[in-house]
Amino acid sequence: MLKTEQMVLNMGPQHPSTHGVLRLELELEGEVIINVKPHLGYLHRCFEKHCEAMTYPQIIPYVDRLDYLASMNNEMGYAIAVERLLDIKVPERVEYIRIIMAELQRIASHMVAVGTYGIDIGAFTPFLYLFRDRERILTLFEKTCGARLLYNYIWVGGLSHDLPINFVNETRDFLKDFKKTVIEVNNLLSYNKIFIERTANVGVLPVDSAINYGITGPNLRASGLKWDIRRNDPYSIYDRFDFEIPVGEGKHGQVGDCWDRYFLRVQEMVQSIRIIEQALDQLPEGEITSALPKRIKPVEGQIYSRVENPKGELGFFIVSKGQLQPFRVKVRPPSFINLSVLGELCKGHLIADVVAILGSIDIVLGEVDR
Amino acid sequence: MKSSEEIFAILKEKFGDAVLQLNTKLPKEAVIEIAPLKVTEICWFLRDNEELQFDNLILLTGLDDDNGEKVKLEDGTTETKGGTLSVVYHLESMKLGNRIVLRTATGRENPEVETVSKVWACADWHEREAYDMFGIKFLNHPDLRRILMPYDWEAGYPLRKDYKNPEFYHGMKVPY
Amino acid sequence: MGLLDTEFSDDNIVITKVDDLLNWARLSSLWQMSFGLACCAIEMMATSASHYDFDRFGVIPRPSPRQADIIIISGTVTLKMATRIKRLYEQMPDPKYIISMGSCSNSGGPYWEHGYHVLKGVDRVIPVDVYVPGCPPRPEALLEGLLTLQEKIRNESLVKKAV
Ligand code: SF4
Numbered sequence: 001m002l003k004t005e006q007m008v009l010n011m012g013p014q015h016p017s018t019h020g021v022l023r024l025e026l027e028l029e030g031e032v033i034i035n036v037k038p039h040l041g042y043l044h045r046c047f048e049k050h051c052e053a054m055t056y057p058q059i060i061p062y063v064d065r066l067d068y069l070a071s072m073n074n075e076m077g078y079a080i081a082v083e084r085l086l087d088i089k090v091p092e093r094v095e096y097i098r099i100i101m102a103e104l105q106r107i108a109s110h111m112v113a114v115g116t117y118g119i120d121i122g123a124f125t126p127f128l129y130l131f132r133d134r135e136r137i138l139t140l141f142e143k144t145c146g147a148r149l150l151y152n153y154i155w156v157g158g159l160s161h162d163l164p165i166n167f168v169n170e171t172r173d174f175l176k177d178f179k180k181t182v183i184e185v186n187n188l189l190s191y192n193k194i195f196i197e198r199t200a201n202v203g204v205l206p207v208d209s210a211i212n213y214g215i216t217g218p219n220l221r222a223s224g225l226k227w228d229i230r231r232n233d234p235y236s237i238y239d240r241f242d243f244e245i246p247v248g249e250g251k252h253g254q255v256g257d258c259w260d261r262y263f264l265r266v267q268e269m270v271q272s273i274r275i276i277e278q279a280l281d282q283l284p285e286g287e288i289t290s291a292l293p294k295r296i297k298p299v300e301g302q303i304y305s306r307v308e309n310p311k312g313e314l315g316f317f318i319v320s321k322g323q324l325q326p327f328r329v330k331v332r333p334p335s336f337i338n339l340s341v342l343g344e345l346c347k348g349h350l351i352a353d354v355v356a357i358l359g360s361i362d363i364v365l366g367e368v369d370r
Numbered sequence: 371m372k373s374s375e376e377i378f379a380i381l382k383e384k385f386g387d388a389v390l391q392l393n394t395k396l397p398k399e400a401v402i403e404i405a406p407l408k409v410t411e412i413c414w415f416l417r418d419n420e421e422l423q424f425d426n427l428i429l430l431t432g433l434d435d436d437n438g439e440k441v442k443l444e445d446g447t448t449e450t451k452g453g454t455l456s457v458v459y460h461l462e463s464m465k466l467g468n469r470i471v472l473r474t475a476t477g478r479e480n481p482e483v484e485t486v487s488k489v490w491a492c493a494d495w496h497e498r499e500a501y502d503m504f505g506i507k508f509l510n511h512p513d514l515r516r517i518l519m520p521y522d523w524e525a526g527y528p529l530r531k532d533y534k535n536p537e538f539y540h541g542m543k544v545p546y
Numbered sequence: 547m548g549l550l551d552t553e554f555s556d557d558n559i560v561i562t563k564v565d566d567l568l569n570w571a572r573l574s575s576l577w578q579m580s581f582g583l584a585c586c587a588i589e590m591m592a593t594s595a596s597h598y599d600f601d602r603f604g605v606i607p608r609p610s611p612r613q614a615d616i617i618i619i620s621g622t623v624t625l626k627m628a629t630r631i632k633r634l635y636e637q638m639p640d641p642k643y644i645i646s647m648g649s650c651s652n653s654g655g656p657y658w659e660h661g662y663h664v665l666k667g668v669d670r671v672i673p674v675d676v677y678v679p680g681c682p683p684r685p686e687a688l689l690e691g692l693l694t695l696q697e698k699i700r701n702e703s704l705v706k707k708a709v
Pocket residue numbers: 065150584585586587620621622647648649650651655656680681682683
């Protein structure tokens with residue numbers, strides 16, 4: 001009698017398309033995937049233990065290093081959480097600057113996501129174009145606070161520096177050029193026949209299973225649900241801006257496939273441009289340091305506060321016992337939760353599709369493992 | 371939108387003693403405390419009840435309450451005896467906009483809580499993480515292994531307040 | 547074609563030392579193992595992308611350790627990862643070089659004190675040639691590190707020097 005046997009294939013932790021140090025154990029039947037077991041923790045850097053030993057402002061640099069592609073957003077999320085715990089209101093100008101930074105960072109993060117996704121599928125050029133423009137965002141950040149990647153810029157109650165001279169004009173220049181890049185990338189990648197063949201109808205995530213898995217951010221919206229913390233649970237001053245929330249439409253296949261997830265990020269970049277332009281127009285004069293607290297020592301209590309990160313809903317659950325250090329900080333890492341659906345999505349697809357699906361979820365291992 | 375008081379009243383009526391109390395003393399968040407061995411039942415109810423529809427588990431947190439008795443050991447370090455470990459659930463209904471916080475406490479020596487991984491799929495990894503970091507055992511969990519630390523890590527549960535790091539792991543020196 | 551063509555078109559002979567020839571060949575095509583660990587890997591990616599262009603120094607990413615000459619440890623090395631890094635290093639053919647990029651792989655970086663799962667310096671498991679400090683190091687710093695490594699290779703010799 002002929003007998004078939006399942007094969008176990010190991011992928012990672014050193015693999016060019018696992019986006020970091022993720023290890024996947026694939027169970028295969030021929031070339032078809034039966035089961036995927038992710039093994040995490042290769043970048044577990046003990047974030048939560050550090051929080052218990054540091055004072056509230058000292059935690060900010062560590063927060064940067066969670067999702068290192070979206071440091072500004074992380075800082076903003078953490079700062080807002082502590083501000084809510086302390087009941088601080090920050091000056092108008094600070095709010096606007098924070099939003100400009102957060103949206104610039106969202107563009108930069110999506111650039112990496114889209115660019116590396118192209119590489120995963122086999123298109124190298126969009127990566128180079130996008131990194132060329134990403135470099136300009138990093139230069140803007142560098143002029144503002146001196147760092148390219150990990151900023152420690154948004155502080156509890158304020159910012160570390162005001163905007164540099166000429167920032168507004170330079171950002172406008174960048175946005176003008178970037179609009180062209182988006183069109184270029186669309187022409188190169190989004191409507192490319194090979195790309196569509198590789199991604200459409202692959203890894204379809206239906207909306208009810210997405211909710212059950214706790215998926216948030218672009219991945220949830222690509223499944224067709226209009227859910228964005230910026231609208232559904234507004235923080236900072238997002239309610240003042242006019243922007244759309246794109247959802248997946250299934251243009252080339254079913255709703256919630258890889259192409260939808262990819263294209264949603266491209267659309268979000270365009271929306272971020274809109275938000276930044278409005279914020280630059282409305283940017284008020286004023287000072288930025290008035291709300292900085294001398295000493296951060298919240299009373300006993302606990303709070304869960306969340307913001308919309310490029311990857312999804314980033315939440316901080318802070319328990320305070322009235323000391324200078326928090327008693328416990330727990331992050332709700334969007335990548336960690338989004339990754340948990342991988343096994344479900346890959347079942348029944350071919351090996352080559354694992355790379356396409358994993359890339360479309362857009363994870364950052366610093367946040368998955370913390 | 372329902373307030374925590376209303377939801378507490380509904381739960382109290384349905385489950386009686388398993389729902390212990392509503393804690394509104396602390397600022398910012400009201401917490402409903404429940405019994406650790408009734409968690410699954412209560413969560414199924416919360417998810418499937420027409421009025422509540424908590425379809426989204428935002429976050430599941432393990433917590434060391436650090437309320438035990440501190441015992442001094444010979445080498446100068448302390449160890450906690452007794453006290454409790456907690457699990458905190460943040461739930462949300464995406465349709466109705468309700469949000470509540472549940473909390474359950476279990477003894478530190480033999481921490482056991484029922485799993486909710488069947489109710490919300492994302493709880494699977496959250497519970498593995500809570501097990502990894504605090505050693506809380508989730509009864510009926512399909513695959514309760516360590517998730518972030520190495521599978522052969524023997525030095526205990528790192529986020530407990532009395533955790534001590536080992537000197538060596540596989541021949542590599544761990545402290546600075 | 548260009549200048550070199552006409553210069554060497556009629557069977558010229560170049561006389562050089564074996565050492566120099568080997569070193570020149572090695573240092574001008576250092577193939578890097580494409581493998582990133584943490585935040586520093588993003589800066590490493592930026593270094594190989596359009597703006598800084600690692601390629602011009604002959605550094606090309608190779609996914610397999612068997613075809614790589616140099617491994618850039620870009621980020622935090624955890625205990626779980628350390629054994630794997632050691633294995634990757636052992637799989638590389640000689641001669642092999644290591645650049646340790648960023649404070650984390652130099653010495654544990656921001657995680658040196660409370661990082662119960664962080665290896666405080668990759669040199670506890672594999673030998674490092676060049677340390678690049680910074681958190682993260684700028685791409686220019688990484689390029690400088692590479693040039694330093696090239697300088698080191700240039701002075702190598704097949705002959706063991708008597709001490
Ligand atoms: S040195 Fe800094 S930037 Fe590099 S991996 Fe460590 S924390 Fe990240």
